[in-house]
Amino acid sequence: MNDTAGPLPASSASGAAPTFRLGVMQIAAPVLGGMLVGTALAYVLVAATGGRMTAGELWAFVSAGVFASVVVPAMPPHYSVELYDDCLVLRGGRRRDIPWRDVIGLEVRKTAGVRTVVIRVSDGRRIPLRAPMSLLDRRFDAKAQILMDWWTARGGGPDRV
Template identity: 40%
Template sequence: MRRTGEGVEFRVGTAQMAVPLVLGMASATGLLCLGLRWTADPMTAAELRDCAYAAGVGVLGALALTRSTGVRLTHEHLVAISPFGRRERRIRWADVSGIDVRRTFGVTRVNISLVTGERLTLSAPMSFLDRRFDSRVGELNRWWEAHRH
């Protein structure tokens, strides 16, 4: 949680993205190596190194892409920020009809219900590797309570 002059920002943490990406890339590379071991043409050490380099570049690219995603709370709006800040969705507090948390695959995320019936899952805050998740959800609820009318 970062306080700015106009409000509060919640960003996706590096560890929240790095851990699943690294584990996924390591598993995929290991399965590929294991599968190729049983073929007539097993993977050489150089090919395995090239796969590891490609996986590393993929992880770094995904981290750069997701690190800039998050939510900004201002006095007038809840702003959902897309990767690299290229697109911001501004939602007036008066248009938010409810805030709840949902647990999916062991990770708790915040869902915003709008008066139009639309539901929006926020990229941050997210409970995975975040000890302050509950306080961040409380802060989000306090902003909505204070600014929705």
């Protein structure tokens, strides 16, 4: 689900390294879930106010949710995290290079049952990474460890002086 491109070594002679991307289901599942909850809420609100929702209106709500869960994952930007020997590259609406020397911490954070990696940089900011993410990804722990290994191999990590 959460794709990586290339091998998953802790170091690379060529400088190229893994790329972490969200899988289609990791993008579609929250959209579909949100649309279904929204549809149910709309139905409850209509019922609570004494109105009625026809089968056609309910079908329109559900169809919009299914359509959105198919279309949204196909739309740009595609977020990814790329590892290189000198920096961590975040791609999305724009490219953002974060030199490894500026990364002072990596941590795994859990929000609403979904674990993500957050990096701390030398200016005090905390930057949550969109990938890898534990939602529908059994290899999340291995991918988080790869990020930690790359950071440690490039002068960071718990033993940093």
